[in-house]
Amino acid sequence: MAGLLERFVRGDRRALARALTWIEDQQPGFEQLLHATHAGLGRAFRVGVTGPPGAGKSTLTEKFVLLCRRRDQKVAVLAVDPSSPFTGGALLGDRIRMQDLTLDDGVFIRSMASRGRLGGLATTSLEAADLLEAFGFDVVVHETVGVGQTERDIVSAADTTVVVLVPESGDAVQTMKAGLMEIADVFVVNKADRPGAENLERALTATLGLKPRADREWNPPIVRTVAVEGEGIEELAAAIDAHRTHCHKSGVLIAKQRARSAERVRDLVARRVDAHVWQESGGEKMLERALDRIRDGDATPYSVADEIVAAIGFDSGLVLPGKEQREGA
């Protein structure tokens, strides 16, 4: 790891790419790598771009990144597409619409397969974003496919969440896209060159008035864009800036970053406790042996859980009454 880390710190993009793989594959040592590179949080601004398939998220991201580059910001993009639950394979096609960014050394794009995580992000999206932040990117964009059900994920990953809809989404706004409605800090009505953009905007405005939001102080603006033509991108950037300023002033940004740190620590602890119980303390073996007893009616899942938890010395909070009582009953 030492060699890779040294190259990473020197700003070697190939080392960054390899480190991202290491994290994605969760190979031994990946947590040490993250520990060693962890920068103070909040250096990079994190933008989430989500919306239904084909809404123009990648096209819009390309144009937004080009604008960031004109402002001299270095930008990383993490573009997530789903892995097949059956084969584990994935087709990652977001780069097709981001060709103008490829040869700019102030930009780094990584396509990630979700690898079993539901909710739009990849299993290691957050860790990958941390690594990109540590490498020195000013902005990290998460592109995820969102269909309106399980989008909470992106909210915890991003400081500002942009929801991209298209005129065709009109009918769905009231019903299916409820999840998308609640998470948006900024709405984009993309493909505004097509008929129906105005209707969608009206439907959005109407629905927004009715929805309670976590942050009452912020009314999500609606920006119309034609991403393929680069129209509306300045307005989009201005809306993102405005939200960022709002989050700074109101303390929402700090709160989000703290929540993100807390979630990370909880995840790590849970993962370690898991490994401790099931592998290191032999929980898996105890479970295996207990399955026959459960089948024969000599034990229940509840009593077996008690046994396993007690075996690692964790006997507060057993579900069943004490042994003596049980035998007495």
Place this chain on the structure above:
Amino acid sequence: MTEQKIRVLVGKPGLDGHDRGAKVVAAALRDAGMEVVYTGLHQTPEGIVETALQEDVDVIALSILSGAHMTLLPRVLELMQEAEMNDVLLTGGGIISKDDMQALAEMGVGQLFGPGTATGEIVEYIENWVNDRGAKVGTTS
């Protein structure tokens, strides 16, 4: 710990028109459990190699039907060497004569597949190559 996934860049350099073949191969590799970064048409050698670097792929698979393989593939190879990508396979397909294949193989290009090759053959070739190479440098401590 989770397994290491095979990552493949599938793209189409040069100016010729359609990418049906490349898409079929991309889908087959995905169905074999690989993560396929699909870049689409009209890629330059510089763009291909930079993309391969950022995506840290194991394999670059290019579809070349324009007949320009004797300029495109050596150029990609040269850029790969400049970027010190010595653990990445360059392979591909197209209408390529035996002599050209021979010449490219001597330069260090991997096996090349003619039109109509069963996709299973390509999958197997890539899986075997990655197996023989072993883990990526720097991802095992």
